[in-house]
Amino acid sequence: MPGTVYVDPLHRVAVAGGTHGNEMSGVFLVKHWLKHSSQLERDTVSAVPLLSNPKASEKGVRYYEKDLNRCFTLDILSAPDSPDDPYEVLRAKEINRLLGPRGSANAYDMILDLHNTTSNMGVCLIVSRVHNAVEMHACQYIQTHLPHYNPRIYVYAKPGTDLYSVDSVAKCGLGFELGPQPQGVVRADILQKMKTVIEMTLDFINHLNKGMEFPAFETDTYQCSGQVDFPRSSDGEISAVIHPSLQDKDFSLLHPGDLIFLTLDGQSIPYSGEKPIYPVFINEAAYYEKKIAFILAEKIRVSVPALRRQTH
Amino acid sequence: MPGTVYVDPLHRVAVAGGTHGNEMSGVFLVKHWLKHSSQLERDTVSAVPLLSNPKASEKGVRYYEKDLNRCFTLDILSAPDSPDDPYEVLRAKEINRLLGPRGSANAYDMILDLHNTTSNMGVCLIVSRVHNAVEMHACQYIQTHLPHYNPRIYVYAKPGTDLYSVDSVAKCGLGFELGPQPQGVVRADILQKMKTVIEMTLDFINHLNKGMEFPAFETDTYQCSGQVDFPRSSDGEISAVIHPSLQDKDFSLLHPGDLIFLTLDGQSIPYSGEKPIYPVFINEAAYYEKKIAFILAEKIRVSVPALRRQTH
Numbered sequence: 001m002p003g004t005v006y007v008d009p010l011h012r013v014a015v016a017g018g019t020h021g022n023e024m025s026g027v028f029l030v031k032h033w034l035k036h037s038s039q040l041e042r043d044t045v046s047a048v049p050l051l052s053n054p055k056a057s058e059k060g061v062r063y064y065e066k067d068l069n070r071c072f073t074l075d076i077l078s079a080p081d082s083p084d085d086p087y088e089v090l091r092a093k094e095i096n097r098l099l100g101p102r103g104s105a106n107a108y109d110m111i112l113d114l115h116n117t118t119s120n121m122g123v124c125l126i127v128s129r130v131h132n133a134v135e136m137h138a139c140q141y142i143q144t145h146l147p148h149y150n151p152r153i154y155v156y157a158k159p160g161t162d163l164y165s166v167d168s169v170a171k172c173g174l175g176f177e178l179g180p181q182p183q184g185v186v187r188a189d190i191l192q193k194m195k196t197v198i199e200m201t202l203d204f205i206n207h208l209n210k211g212m213e214f215p216a217f218e219t220d221t222y223q224c225s226g227q228v229d230f231p232r233s234s235d236g237e238i239s240a241v242i243h244p245s246l247q248d249k250d251f252s253l254l255h256p257g258d259l260i261f262l263t264l265d266g267q268s269i270p271y272s273g274e275k276p277i278y279p280v281f282i283n284e285a286a287y288y289e290k291k292i293a294f295i296l297a298e299k300i301r302v303s304v305p306a307l308r309r310q311t312h
Numbered sequence: 313m314p315g316t317v318y319v320d321p322l323h324r325v326a327v328a329g330g331t332h333g334n335e336m337s338g339v340f341l342v343k344h345w346l347k348h349s350s351q352l353e354r355d356t357v358s359a360v361p362l363l364s365n366p367k368a369s370e371k372g373v374r375y376y377e378k379d380l381n382r383c384f385t386l387d388i389l390s391a392p393d394s395p396d397d398p399y400e401v402l403r404a405k406e407i408n409r410l411l412g413p414r415g416s417a418n419a420y421d422m423i424l425d426l427h428n429t430t431s432n433m434g435v436c437l438i439v440s441r442v443h444n445a446v447e448m449h450a451c452q453y454i455q456t457h458l459p460h461y462n463p464r465i466y467v468y469a470k471p472g473t474d475l476y477s478v479d480s481v482a483k484c485g486l487g488f489e490l491g492p493q494p495q496g497v498v499r500a501d502i503l504q505k506m507k508t509v510i511e512m513t514l515d516f517i518n519h520l521n522k523g524m525e526f527p528a529f530e531t532d533t534y535q536c537s538g539q540v541d542f543p544r545s546s547d548g549e550i551s552a553v554i555h556p557s558l559q560d561k562d563f564s565l566l567h568p569g570d571l572i573f574l575t576l577d578g579q580s581i582p583y584s585g586e587k588p589i590y591p592v593f594i595n596e597a598a599y600y601e602k603k604i605a606f607i608l609a610e611k612i613r614v615s616v617p618a619l620r621r622q623t624h
Contacts, residue, residue: 029576060600060601118496180494181494182430183597184430185596185597185600186550186554188574189559195576241340241500242500243500247499262500264340264341264507283498283499284497288372288496
């Protein structure tokens with residue numbers, strides 16, 4: 001177990017919603033906070049609301065030309081502008097100028113990015129990796145203070161791959177993936193949970209900035225290890241759907257032989273993996289075009305060192 | 313109670329899916345039936361599967377330029393072609409040539425049109441009006457044979473208004489509105505229910521064609537009587553969402569004073585109508601742009617005469 005990590009206070013914080021324009025909790029909350037910005041203020045930090053993808057939010061679609069939340073790679077951000085750039089590439093570069101540049105000393109201290117999923121993910125906290133103590137302590141703070149939400153930590157980036165999400169522009173980033181909620185719909189229950197977890201995260205930042213020490217801890221994380229496509233016929237069309245016994249069972253252990261797909265003629269298809277694994281993002285609407293029926297995650301326990309503000 | 317209605321047998325029947333391209337049960341079923349058309353065959357009828365809006369289904373959106381299921385008015389269908397016609401107007405005219413023309417002797421005998429909703433509508437059977445004995449007996453047959461689905465009959469057209477839905481092209485039409493299901497998602501449970509109700513409807517047509525007599529009956533219908541928009545601030549933005557106590561309560565009696573909306577600051581807004589009413593299509597994603605938070609329906613009991621095939 002390493003010793004205490006000391007960090008500079010976090011003063012420049014952004015709350016992004018509408019990164020996907022049909023994930024309505026974030027769109028709705030950010031529009032609300034743009035009018036009532038004092039609700040994002042704490043003693044030591046005033047978070048800035050950002051409507052990440054105005055054009056997609058206006059149209060009520062995930063994206064206008066390209067998935068914005070895959071556009072923040074170093075390759076895309078550093079490429080010269082081109083008249084053929086999709087809207088979202090231009091917008092990613094703009095956000096990178098506003099809140100970054102990514103990887104620089106000038107970058108924002110933290111971006112909180114708000115998402116919804118049609119999957120039964122509950123309150124899911126997303127980090128890119130497990131090495132950032134601020135991000136991990138923010139998750140722990142939320143888990144400790146909102147145990148009835150049963151928040152889980154999902155780690156999206158595989159080792160050796162570049163990051164691509166909007167929150168990677170800042171020094172620290174946290175995604176909030178709340179579901180189930182249909183695209184294009186605001187549900188009051190999900191909205192209230194999202195508002196509460198963001199308020200809780202700002203409280204955490206405020207405590208950190210004021211000098212509170214956060215002790216070391218261990219926690220379970222769910223780390224992306226693969227993905228499963230739908231069965232398809234020779235023409236590429238989906239030939240079987242998520243099995244009723246898998247539907248809505250995100251974060252429930254899946255064993256080899258458990259049923260995962262069902263054809264229209266009633267044939268059940270079992271999971272053929274070699275070991276038990278945790279399925280997540282089961283039947284997420286936006287992943288059909290990405291050829292993902294669900295994502296596989298391994299449950300990995302990690303140790304996080306104590307955290308405290310740097311005192312110069 | 314009127315006497316028996318005698319009708320010609322129904323031989324030309326179409327099953328339409330993808331009228332809205334992101335309502336996936338119908339898209340999925342029609343694509344399946346296009347490959348396995350024998351599943352739509354009965355002794356006396358072979359129903360034809362039709363992907364109503366191929367372009368919207370391909371893109372996974374409700375519509376490409378205009379809501380197809382509002383394009384089948386006599387005004388639109390009879391207007392001369394124009395180079396400015398939206399894709400869906402052209403497609404409506406094409407479907408009208410294929411399965412109509414609407415109101416003519418050449419028109420198809422029946423169109424069954426498959427829809428999904430994000431609202432908790434369960435298995436909802438939609439007729440335009442209550443005067444068509446074939447449509448009403450089809451509903452009764454489904455209700456009698458699938459009581460565990462608790463199918464309800466919704467009447468969409470107000471008196472004196474023109475029809476606009478795809479099934480109005482045929483002599484008889486029936487819409488199937490199954491939910492809750494997010495846009496862009498296929499859920500196995502909803503898919504199985506939709507497949508079963510369509511199979512049941514084809515059985516009904518087959519029995520009718522073969523001479524079975526269907527006795528007169530009375531049934532409850534839910535008839536559209538109005539709609540309620542979300543509360544909005546002066547800039548037109550939605551300022552309150554569906555109240556948790558109303559969410560998912562489609563077809564449950566709403567009383568004056570019951571809470572219907574909730575603001576982000578926790579203020580509850582009651583229903584200010586003068587009499588109890590049945591809310592339906594509560595929080596349907598596609599109705600946000602139509603400025604509909606939910607639809608109001610009156611429960612009206614109707615008498616339906618006996619039905620039998622014409623014997624010449």
